[in-house]
Amino acid sequence: MLNALPDIRGYEGTMQASRETYLRIAGLEKRFGDTRVYNALTLDIMRGEVVSIFGPNGCGKSTLIGILSGIIEADGGSVSYGGKTLRDTRIGYVFQNYREALFPWMSARQNIHYPLKIAGIPARERDERVERLISLFDVSFDLGRYPYQLSGGQQQLVSIMRALVVDPDILFLDEPFSSLDYEMTLFVREQLQKALHLTNMTTILVSHDLEEAVYLADRVILLSRNPSRVVDIVPVPLAWPRQPEVVASEQFVALRARTLETFRKELRN
């Protein structure tokens, strides 16, 4: 956790996701008009693990984290956040569209401060926490600038910092790289990998890019078309930290092939 950062443990070796279930999704129901998006979806997420959600377009990947973060209301079922309700849970959420998610009337630094301000944390403590968080990232740009003066990757990095600054119990990432070019994606992905492991953050990443979904995840959850159910859960036993070259490794290619095969089979049905 961020507050206990002084004893940073390195993130070498495999991820230390505990075997303790954090998020318990049971019998989740959601429909939009006549479309049943979720019909009794059940899923467990471990504390401290990074899970990618992958599935065909329109299967409700974003709807799922929308429901889990309270943006969208479910029609039925229950979600437990480590025994607590959503009300008592701190949520971090990173939107796909960083340009519309950041507040352009505030500087990047003020954007990161804002959630702490909302939480009623005094200015001095806010400063400390923001500085500590910034030190986790390679921030080579001026945080005093307005978001629209930064590049896309820098803006998304600010969004990620804004989501992490409250030391959330769980972090949701909704297609965080899909508005970025490849170079920026690599940069933000590395920063994110490091931050998630240093903070041991329970994370759910929604992605339509298989490589990305596998790269950052401890497990990849494959969803089917509507009504979505879990088709397969693919563990990703690659060592941390992962280097960009890992995508060319035999193990990675085999994992991706297996996932893709399951995905194709599912689409044919």
Next chain:
Amino acid sequence: MSRFERWKQIGQPLIGVAGLLAVWEIAAQSGLVDPFLLPTVGQTVEALARGVTSGPLLGDLAGTLDRTGTSFFIACVLAVPLGVALGSSANVYRSFEFVIDFFRSTPASALFPLFMVVFGAGDTTKIAAATFGAGLVVLFNSAYGVMNARKTRILAGKVMGVGRLRLLLDIMLREAMPQIIVGMRGGVSIALIIIIVSEMLIGSSDGLGYRIYAAQVLFDMPTMYGVIFATGAVGYAFNLFFLILDRRFIHWGGK
């Protein structure tokens, strides 16, 4: 920017001004236009200067600015909060949309007789009519500014646990600010128009509108032209003020 470009930027708009003055002067001097209807540039400037230094023009200007400013101020104080409140609920705004659009499309001058019955033939009527006209424009723009706030920004606030009131003040109002300034710019122009017209029509003893009207009745054409230009300058200054305000402080418009 090179020195040439800088001079070009300043100089270019002046070409139009010089052209207009030249055409005016030629038309007046050559006798193409009846010299009584169109005094020369010099005569007009002289009449304007005389009006300012030894005549009533400064008082007229003060009167018009006072009425316009008062109506615009009241319009903003009432219309910005109301517009933001209406806009924060699309359903509520839809219920009032027709009424707002209807009165926004009604020339405020059509309401002069009504306001005169209610407020009498004095400054109150002028200010009420101008407040009404300006207020609707500010109201409409404020409401639209809030309604068009980026959904993602509002969601971002909600996920952070921002309460309803702060969501409105910290996020929606900021989002609406560029549009509110657009409304204010339109509103102050309308307030000025209504004040000038009402100074001509509704019992006045000062004001730029009254002075234009009085000069016409007295066939004092140089003064009439001079005050018309003075009125234009006031309108232009208001416009410029809001443009600068927008560029300086509302830097995030469209971002």
